[in-house]
Amino acid sequence: MGASPFPLRCRLTASSVVVISRALTPQVCWPRVPAAALLPYVPRVPPAALPGKLTATTFALERPCCVFDGHANASDTVWLVVAFANASAAFRNPPSRANVPLYERLPTALSYMTLETAAAAYACSAPSPAFLRVGDDTVCGGQGSRDPCNGPLPSPGPYRVKFLVMGCHGPKAETRWSDPILLHTASSPSTIDPAPVRCGSDVVVIASILASLGAVLAAAVLGAAGAAAWGSLCRRGSGTSAFARSSYRTHHIPPALPQPLPPGCTCSPPGLGCFAPRPPGPCPAE
Numbered sequence: 001m002g003a004s005p006f007p008l009r010c011r012l013t014a015s016s017v018v019v020i021s022r023a024l025t026p027q028v029c030w031p032r033v034p035a036a037a038l039l040p041y042v043p044r045v046p047p048a049a050l051p052g053k054l055t056a057t058t059f060a061l062e063r064p065c066c067v068f069d070g071h072a073n074a075s076d077t078v079w080l081v082v083a084f085a086n087a088s089a090a091f092r093n094p095p096s097r098a099n100v101p102l103y104e105r106l107p108t109a110l111s112y113m114t115l116e117t118a119a120a121a122y123a124c125s126a127p128s129p130a131f132l133r134v135g136d137d138t139v140c141g142g143q144g145s146r147d148p149c150n151g152p153l154p155s156p157g158p159y160r161v162k163f164l165v166m167g168c169h170g171p172k173a174e175t176r177w178s179d180p181i182l183l184h185t186a187s188s189p190s191t192i193d194p195a196p197v198r199c200g201s202d203v204v205v206i207a208s209i210l211a212s213l214g215a216v217l218a219a220a221v222l223g224a225a226g227a228a229a230w231g232s233l234c235r236r237g238s239g240t241s242a243f244a245r246s247s248y249r250t251h252h253i254p255p256a257l258p259q260p261l262p263p264g265c266t267c268s269p270p271g272l273g274c275f276a277p278r279p280p281g282p283c284p285a286e
Contacts, residue, residue: 036093036164036171041067043178046131048236057152058135064122064163064175071173072119072165079148079164083111085180088160093171103140103149114150119165126261134161156183222241 046053046062053060059079068078079100083091087110094100103112114134121128140149153159158180165173198254 001124035172037071039071039173039175041163041175042173043163045178045181049260050131054154054184056183057154058133059153059159059181059183061132061134061161063128063130063132065126065128066122066124067163067175068119068122068165068173073167074120075174076119076165076167078115078117078119078122080115080132080134081113081162081165082106082153083159083160085158087111088162093164093174094166097166097169100148103151107154112149113164114148116148138161138259153183156185158182162281180263185286 042065043061043064046060050060052058064078072078081091091111100113101109101111103114106112115132120126135150135153137150138152140147140151160177160180162177163175164171263280
């Protein structure tokens with residue numbers, strides 16, 4: 001048997017069984033990882049209308065609350081696996097945290113793991129926000145750090161994601177892959193016209209006509225309102241003058257005739273009336 005043109009990427013060892021592959025692309029050879037429990041949960045982008053749900057470098061996910069209860073311990077962590085949609089089937093769960101694919105290797109490895117979170121944070125009793133955002137950390141990564149980075153996504157994708165529960169001895173449970181998630185495409189600066197949009201002559205003429213018609217209509221409305229107000233004032237003024245010109249004819253009252261004085265009355269000074277003389281009082285006793 002002739003030698004294969006492709007070298008073996010992995011070899012058998014006494015301590016573990018690894019994958020043997022003859023492939024054109026580099027392969028990562030890890031010890032056989034115990035199969036993780038497959039959960040029926042499917043990650044998804046929130047269906048509700050949210051500001052910034054999908055951008056050119058980020059997207060939102062529903063938080064998987066109550067999904068890992070019964071499958072994770074207090075020491076376990078939950079990771080989010082992000083992969084290009086056409087490379088998700090080739091992703092292999094890492095055997096330990098030291099083998100987690102980093103964000104910086106996404107252009108070549110076509111996948112990475114991020115958002116390392118304690119499993120207790122996804123419990124039913126844990127208060128937490130309703131959504132997760134992928135790609136919103138612009139300062140992480142670089143300098144050979146092994147910390148998980150949630151950096152901006154480099155292209156519109158599409159991407160697929162799944163959640164993976166990692167314990168002290170490797171993967172324990174995982175969700176299904178999401179449907180493909182396609183991000184928005186940012187406009188290239190070269191395609192933006194810096195010149196302002198100029199209106200054609202027809203548009204200018206139509207706008208002038210509409211403005212003239214508006215001015216005429218406003219003048220007509222004001223004229224009608226002014227005429228109505230002036231007529232009301234005139235009617236009010238004519239009624240007042242008619243009342244002012246009206247006169248009243250007074251009846252002639254004849255002067256009162258002098259009345260005879262009653263007997264025994266003498267005239268007192270004018271204006272005091274008539275008084276009857278009083279009889280003289282009795283004389284005082286001597």
